[in-house]
Amino acid sequence: MINVSVIGATGYVGEELLRLLSAHPEVSVKKAVSKSFAGQSLKDLYANFVPGKNIVLDESDGDAGEAEFVFLCLPHGESLKAAPKLLKKGHKVIDLSGDFRYDDVSLYEKWYNITHTAKQENQQAVYGLPEFFKDAIRNTDFASNPGCYTTTSILALAPLLKEGLVSEKGIVIDAKSGVTGAGRKEKLAYSYCETADNFKAYSVVNHRHTSEIEEQLSSISGQDVRLLFTPHLLPVKRGILATIYADMEEGADALSIAGAYEKYYGDAPFTHVLPHGQLPELKFVVGSNNCMIGFELSPRTGKLVIVSCTDNLIKGAAGQAIQNFNIMNGFEETLGLPQIAWYL
Numbered sequence: 166m167i168n169v170s171v172i173g174a175t176g177y178v179g180e181e182l183l184r185l186l187s188a189h190p191e192v193s194v195k196k197a198v199s200k201s202f203a204g205q206s207l208k209d210l211y212a213n214f215v216p217g218k219n220i221v222l223d224e225s226d227g228d229a230g231e232a233e234f235v236f237l238c239l240p241h242g243e244s245l246k247a248a249p250k251l252l253k254k255g256h257k258v259i260d261l262s263g264d265f266r267y268d269d270v271s272l273y274e275k276w277y278n279i280t281h282t283a284k285q286e287n288q289q290a291v292y293g294l295p296e297f298f299k300d301a302i303r304n305t306d307f308a309s310n311p312g313c314y315t316t317t318s319i320l321a322l323a324p325l326l327k328e329g330l331v332s333e334k335g336i337v338i339d340a341k342s343g344v345t346g347a348g349r350k351e352k353l354a355y356s357y358c359e360t361a362d363n364f365k366a367y368s369v370v371n372h373r374h375t376s377e378i379e380e381q382l383s384s385i386s387g388q389d390v391r392l393l394f395t396p397h398l399l400p401v402k403r404g405i406l407a408t409i410y411a412d413m414e415e416g417a418d419a420l421s422i423a424g425a426y427e428k429y430y431g432d433a434p435f436t437h438v439l440p441h442g443q444l445p446e447l448k449f450v451v452g453s454n455n456c457m458i459g460f461e462l463s464p465r466t467g468k469l470v471i472v473s474c475t476d477n478l479i480k481g482a483a484g485q486a487i488q489n490f491n492i493m494n495g496f497e498e499t500l501g502l503p504q505i506a507w508y509l
């Protein structure tokens with residue numbers, strides 16, 4: 166059994182993580198930290214935990230107790246303060262915020278408008294996308310979980326860029342997210358009346374995930390990738406669907422594209438590519454740790470259209486964190502993780 170602690174336990178990601186961890190056969194949750202609800206039982210806030218083990222929320226004192234592993238489910242800027250202290254005390258850390266995702270901290274500082282105060286720890290952090298960095302994840306004590314939009318986008322594009330089947334220029338990612346992607350904020354803009362029966366684009370041309378997607382795709386493919394990323398707020402609770410447009414290079418056809426995906430994801434337990442012409446839907450992935458990808462060629466325009474779906478709270482956050490935890494501990498990658506979506 167591995168003792169773990171969850172900090173930021175009452176947010177949407179923290180709650181989902183605790184729910185998934187409760188079914189993990191090798192995990193014992195020793196501490197769940199909340200600044201706002203310290204002293205209360207988790208089940209008083211989230212009644213879905215009534216049948217589970219009683220978890221009393223602890224003070225947010227930066228102490229992870231006896232836990233070997235600490236999951237940080239804090240807003241960006243907060244992990245920046247918490248992670249260095251925990252690493253110094255010898256804890257292994259998996260951070261779910263954006264604070265340690267960049268190789269180039271100046272990109273973080275520019276896109277998040279925050280001065281990075283833990284540059285040394287940032288160098289230590291491994292980008293927790295198992296499909297591409299499994300060996301590094303296996304050998305680190307500090308994993309930085311990718312963003313939800315970024316996981317969905319990078320998994321769709323990386324094999325095709327790496328194999329030279331699409332151009333690194335002119336890519337457009339048109340992504341839609343469920344409202345839980347914004348966190349458990351008490352803001353009018355995320356309330357039922359403002360989001361239900363509505364659909365809107367936001368942060369057009371300047372969403373911070375643009376830089377994370379570009380940096381990782383450039384690093385994986387060895388090309389200078391520049392792209393447009395447009396997020397939208399979808400009136401559903403969970404799920405991300407990204408429709409991606411890319412210019413095909415010479416030699417790109419249904420067979421070579423399927424072959425490139427097979428090369429990188431043939432053995433990946435959670436990334437599934439549908440046969441040419443079949444497209445994923447949110448209900449095929451929501452409730453699971455899967456990323457599902459489909460594609461269609463447009464010979465008339467020379468463009469490839471890719472559709473990629475994840476559950477933002479699972480493969481986009483809590484599930485991928487557990488996948489990284491499993492790899493860091495030498496467990497089966499799938500341990501404790503849902504492989505079949507809810508569908509309904």
Ligand SMILES: NC(=O)C1=CN([C@@H]2O[C@H](COP(=O)(O)OP(=O)(O)OC[C@H]3O[C@@H](n4cnc5c(N)ncnc54)[C@H](OP(=O)(O)O)[C@@H]3O)[C@@H](O)[C@H]2O)C=CC1
Pocket residue numbers: 173174175176177178179198199200201202225238239240241243261262263311312313345346347348349350477478481482
């Ligand atoms: N929602 C999603 O789909 C995804 C989120 N992420 C990332 O995961 C992290 C957590 O996200 P999410 O659960 O959605 O966010 P929430 O806003 O729902 O939860 C964050 C929690 O952090 C705690 N907290 C501690 N310090 C602060 C502070 N200064 N300001 C606000 N909250 C604080 C709060 O709990 P308390 O007051 O009880 O301590 C809060 O509930 C973020 O970094 C986010 O970017 C990553 C991928 C997907």
Ligand SMILES: CC(=O)N[C@@H](CCC(=O)OP(=O)(O)O)C(=O)O
Pocket residue numbers: 261262263311312313314342343344345346347348396398
């Ligand atoms: C719908 C919504 O608001 N989504 C969030 C992205 C999710 C998130 O929390 O960002 P990270 O994945 O980087 O942690 C946003 O656009 O800011």
